[in-house]
Amino acid sequence: MKAKFICGRARLLAALCVLAGACALPARAQTSAGQLTVTLNVQSSISLIFQTNPASPAAGFCALTNSGTNNVGLDLGSAAFPGSSYVGCGSYSHIGSATYQVTSAFDVVVSKANTSSPNYRLAAQISTPPPANVTWLVNNIVLTNTGFTNLDAADNYGTPVTKTLQVQVKNNVPAQLLSETITFLASAN
Amino acid sequence: MRKQNLTRTAAIAILMLSSAALFGQTATGVINGTLINKNGITLVFDSDAAGVALGNSGTSAASVNFGNISAFGALSAGVTRPSVTAANFTVQTIFDVNVTQGGLASASYTLTANLAAPAPTGFTYKVDAVTLTTVAQTIQANGAYGTDVAHNLGLVVLTAAPGAGGPAVGSPITATINFTATAN
Numbered sequence: 035m036k037a038k039f040i041c042g043r044a045r046l047l048a049a050l051c052v053l054a055g056a057c058a059l060p061a062r063a064q065t066s067a068g069q070l071t072v073t074l075n076v077q078s079s080i081s082l083i084f085q086t087n088p089a090s091p092a093a094g095f096c097a098l099t100n101s102g103t104n105n106v107g108l109d110l111g112s113a114a115f116p117g118s119s120y121v122g123c124g125s126y127s128h129i130g131s132a133t134y135q136v137t138s139a140f141d142v143v144v145s146k147a148n149t150s151s152p153n154y155r156l157a158a159q160i161s162t163p164p165p166a167n168v169t170w171l172v173n174n175i176v177l178t179n180t181g182f183t184n185l186d187a188a189d190n191y192g193t194p195v196t197k198t199l200q201v202q203v204k205n206n207v208p209a210q211l212l213s214e215t216i217t218f219l220a221s222a223n
Numbered sequence: 224m225r226k227q228n229l230t231r232t233a234a235i236a237i238l239m240l241s242s243a244a245l246f247g248q249t250a251t252g253v254i255n256g257t258l259i260n261k262n263g264i265t266l267v268f269d270s271d272a273a274g275v276a277l278g279n280s281g282t283s284a285a286s287v288n289f290g291n292i293s294a295f296g297a298l299s300a301g302v303t304r305p306s307v308t309a310a311n312f313t314v315q316t317i318f319d320v321n322v323t324q325g326g327l328a329s330a331s332y333t334l335t336a337n338l339a340a341p342a343p344t345g346f347t348y349k350v351d352a353v354t355l356t357t358v359a360q361t362i363q364a365n366g367a368y369g370t371d372v373a374h375n376l377g378l379v380v381l382t383a384a385p386g387a388g389g390p391a392v393g394s395p396i397t398a399t400i401n402f403t404a405t406a407n
Contacts (some may be wrong), residue, residue, distance in 0.1 A: 063405050063406060064324070064327055064329070064405070065264065065403055065404065065406070066265045066283070066404045067266065067283065067401060067402065067403045067404075068266040068267065068268060068283035068284065068285070068320075068401075068404075069283065069400070070268055070285055070400045070402065071278075071286040071398075071399050071400075072286075072287050072348070072378075072397065073286065073288045073289065073395055073396070073397045074314075074378065075289075075290065075291045075393065075394065075396065076292055076293065076390045077291050077292065077392065077393065078293065078392050078393075079294050080295060081295035145294075145309070146382070147293065147294030147307075147312060148293065148294065148380070148382060148385065148389050148390065149384055149392070150385070150386070
């Protein structure tokens with residue numbers, strides 16, 4: 035009788051185990067795995083942007099259009115040799131007895147990434163030959179369209195460098211629109 | 224003569240009986256077919272039209288090549304650069320995850336991801352808004368089955384120079400991200 039009871043309990047346990055197993059199977063989370071391999075190659079790089087000088091608006095500190103980019107506009111207004119007719123945001127002055135100059139300052143910011151370069155060189159050139167007796171300068175350095183002219187040998191990254199664009203016009207230049215695209219080149223040292 | 228007729232009739236009757244017995248021979252058989260229909264779930268990566276074309280797209284072992292990346296230079300097709308700061312820049316692409324299931328009552332899945340190994344120096348890997356570590360983290364808690372679900376894979380790269388906390392420059396860098404889809 036005792037043996038029968040033990041046998042019956044074992045059967046009950048076995049049945050419970052089977053039931054528990056059956057219940058546990060659907061509860062087990064179904065998963066699926068995948069692997070994504072990511073490859074890349076980091077390159078050193080630098081960037082150059084122009085910014086309106088913080089002194090703007092003030093005479094000689096024109097606001098740039100598209101400031102904060104590497105493609106900006108700088109409208110110096112309209113001028114004539116008699117300085118009283120100058121209309122614009124630049125600074126008008128006479129150089130000698132027969133030439134006037136309009137200037138405006140702006141900032142150049144060069145940033146670097148993933149490079150140990152300590153500083154950079156800055157150069158500029160104009161896109162087309164100016165009319166006779168018209169000269170384009172940056173910080174008193176005459177620009178040409180035949181090649182880049184060095185402006186600075188070692189400027190610091192991440193710091194605005196103020197440059198002044200100058201246009202000098204002799205009084206015998208016919209009335210016309212004076213326009214240049216000036217390309218600035220920063221080169222990591 | 225009459226005896227002969229009786230004998231013939233008897234012979235014909237025997238032949239007819241024997242022929243009927245031959246036509247009654249039949250055989251039958253049955254096949255007891257069984258199939259265990261198990262539940263299952265699978266995950267594959269698909270290229271997204273807006274992202275980098277994956278290597279082995281449509282499989283669970285795909286690859287994505289960002290190509291050359293930099294803070295300011297040109298990027299490969301399908302790679303964008305949503306942010307550049309003095310400290311770091313981010314490049315990202317889009318890929319799709321497609322999870323299918325069968326035999327489950329599950330209505331959705333949970334997607335987790337982790338880096339197979341610690342991120343290389345100067346890098347942080349992100350899937351959507353989740354910064355990856357070697358520990359699995361939930362990317363999506365209610366993914367829909369049977370459809371491409373787009374995810375952003377982002378790399379935040381320090382701008383520091385190599386040796387100063389920044390990443391190695393000019394050499395390929397590879398990392399593996401493990402994804403797991405779990406039926407809800």
